Amino acid sequence: MSTTLQTGTTPILARLCQNPVVVDVECTISNKGNSFDLNNKLVTIQLKENNNEPIVLTKDNFANAIPILNRASVIVGFNLKFDLNWLQRELGYQANCVWDCQLAEYMFSAQTWRYPDLNTTCDNYMVGHKLNRVAEYWAQGVDTDAIPFDVLAEYGAQDVELTYAVFQNQVAKFCDGYQQQFRLFRLHCNDLLVLQDMEFNGICYDTEASLKQSESLEKQIRELERKLLEFIGNVPINFDSNDHISSLLYGGTITENVRVPIGVYKSGAKVGQTRFKIVPKEYNLPRLVEPLKGSELKKEGYYSTDESTLLSLKTNKTSKGMITWLLERSKLMKLKSTYLEGLPNVITKHNWKPNMLHSNLNQCVAATGRLSSTKPNQQNLPKEAKRFCISTGISSNAIAPTLRL
Numbered sequence: 001m002s003t004t005l006q007t008g009t010t011p012i013l014a015r016l017c018q019n020p021v022v023v024d025v026e027c028t029i030s031n032k033g034n035s036f037d038l039n040n041k042l043v044t045i046q047l048k049e050n051n052n053e054p055i056v057l058t059k060d061n062f063a064n065a066i067p068i069l070n071r072a073s074v075i076v077g078f079n080l081k082f083d084l085n086w087l088q089r090e091l092g093y094q095a096n097c098v099w100d101c102q103l104a105e106y107m108f109s110a111q112t113w114r115y116p117d118l119n120t121t122c123d124n125y126m127v128g129h130k131l132n133r134v135a136e137y138w139a140q141g142v143d144t145d146a147i148p149f150d151v152l153a154e155y156g157a158q159d160v161e162l163t164y165a166v167f168q169n170q171v172a173k174f175c176d177g178y179q180q181q182f183r184l185f186r187l188h189c190n191d192l193l194v195l196q197d198m199e200f201n202g203i204c205y206d207t208e209a210s211l212k213q214s215e216s217l218e219k220q221i222r223e224l225e226r227k228l229l230e231f232i233g234n235v236p237i238n239f240d241s242n243d244h245i246s247s248l249l250y251g252g253t254i255t256e257n258v259r260v261p262i263g264v265y266k267s268g269a270k271v272g273q274t275r276f277k278i279v280p281k282e283y284n285l286p287r288l289v290e291p292l293k294g295s296e297l298k299k300e301g302y303y304s305t306d307e308s309t310l311l312s313l314k315t316n317k318t319s320k321g322m323i324t325w326l327l328e329r330s331k332l333m334k335l336k337s338t339y340l341e342g343l344p345n346v347i348t349k350h351n352w353k354p355n356m357l358h359s360n361l362n363q364c365v366a367a368t369g370r371l372s373s374t375k376p377n378q379q380n381l382p383k384e385a386k387r388f389c390i391s392t393g394i395s396s397n398a399i400a401p402t403l404r405l
Contacts, residue, residue: 013182016099017171021072022160023065024047024085025133028143030351036358037351043144043248046156048164054157054320058149062090068279074099074168078118078159080394081196081361088200098189101166106364107185108173115364118162127165128156150283161385188363195361195371202379204390207344213384216342226328231322233282239329245300249323251311252286255280288319339385346376357389 024046031037045065049072057065069075072296077083080100087093105116114399119130129197137147144152174182183350225239236256240246247254259276292302298304307330310323326342343357352358359378366372381389 001191006290011172012186012194013171016097017069018073019050020074020099020164020167021068021085022049022076022167023069023080023081023083024077024156024159024163025146026147026156031349033082034091034350034358035082036225036353036356037233038275038353039138039351041145042086044152044156045087046160050158051111051232053149054160056153056156066091068095069093069352073097076101076104076163078121078163078166079115081192081240082101084196085200088196090231094197095193096235098192099167100162100192101170103131103188103363104170104185106180107177108170111367111369118166119392121166122162125166125169127169128162130155130162153199192363195363199358199361202352202356205347205355206390207347208354210385213388214336217340219338220335221329224273224325224332224359228322228325229328232285239326240333242274242298242305243302245305245326247285249287249289249305249310250291250303251285251320252302254283254285256283257281265274282345288322289315335382335384339382343376343385 025042025139026044026046027033027035027039027042034040042059042062045062046054047065047068048054048066055068069087074097074348075084075095076099078101080098080102084095084098087095101121102116102118105121106113109116122128122130132155133151134144134147137151150316172183190217229235230235232248233247235254237248237254246252257278258281261274261279263269263275265273265275290308290313295303295309303309305366307327307386310401312326313319313323315323346352347354347357350358357376357378359376360374362372362377371379
């Protein structure tokens with residue numbers, strides 16, 4: 001990197017610029033290349049050390065990346081946490097000083113540009129544009145390990161070249177009036193190392209106990225439905241239908257298709273058997289409660305039946321009990337489907353190791369800069385699901401990074 005970019009900036013920034021190494025990986029694309037998907041594999045590692053030409057490594061020589069990474073003054077990438085998870089999985093490599101260009105752009109935008117992409121960032125700095133021939137293969141259903149190596153190598157080399165150019169421009173930008181933001185950026189990069197370690201280690205989740213608890217909840221749900229059916233009488237209501245719940249509370253019609261005998265077959269394979277036709281049968285339900293003042297019918301033709309609405313309804317003694325049952329059933333259904341069954345399903349769907357959850361911990365989402373968690377949201381687990389999370393201890397890399405501000 002040129003001396004000009006280092007002039008007038010902090011010693012930390014000058015140190016980072018001594019020997020930056022840009023890293024990028026290409027992998028197979030099951031579950032969007034998730035490194036914890038046991039079906040996925042790493043295909044190439046691309047590196048660009050300072051001003052040197054990019055190198056593209058394949059499985060036979062992945063280990064050659066280690067000495068290059070170890071002598072780096074900073075590891076640079078775009079959406080770097082993704083690449084670091086793969087490097088740790090395949091090489092056991094853990095970085096201790098990083099620069100995520102995506103995170104820098106998010107901060108330059110005052111945290112309004114969620115998940116900046118490389119091409120748009122390159123356009124903004126006028127450093128070129130990626131020719132994505134690889135995406136054409138993906139669009140045709142060709143996985144990464146089946147793409148011709150020359151195409152993949154060109155794509156990977158271009159990635160690290162462009163990321164390096166973005167890095168140079170970001171250094172210049174931090175030098176030119178963004179010194180305070182640089183300090184905050186480095187703190188976020190230190191956070192990234194801890195978050196990557198948390199993602200990689202994951203959370204151990206007792207799926208067997210969770211599913212067993214789900215069975216217990218199913219019995220409670222059926223008991224609540226029995227009470228509700230006893231209250232409303234012989235009405236074929238679907239408790240998961242907002243339309244039906246609206247008709248139950250505010251009055252309306254529920255229609256059931258019933259089979260009505262219309263005679264017997266007089267010929268053919270079914271001769272002598274009863275013939276049926278489907279006839280709609282309507283159940284007109286009385287209004288039990290008044291809709292909230294100012295509420296309107298939804299476009300589907302029913303009033304709102306969400307939790308906040310039900311809690312706000314003016315009820316009598318009879319309808320209050322029914323609404324309590326509806327709310328309790330809704331709570332148990334969400335707990336059962338989203339967590340007690342949902343979390344084990346997430347593990348299966350993503351081909352993760354048994355009993356392991358690997359959430360995405362996102363730094364480039366919330367406008368406030370706060371952390372968010374997705375797929376699944378680990379920040380919002382109810383206590384009934386948290387009880388099945390098992391501590392596995394803290395890895396060595398969860399301790400603060402070596403480069404301090």
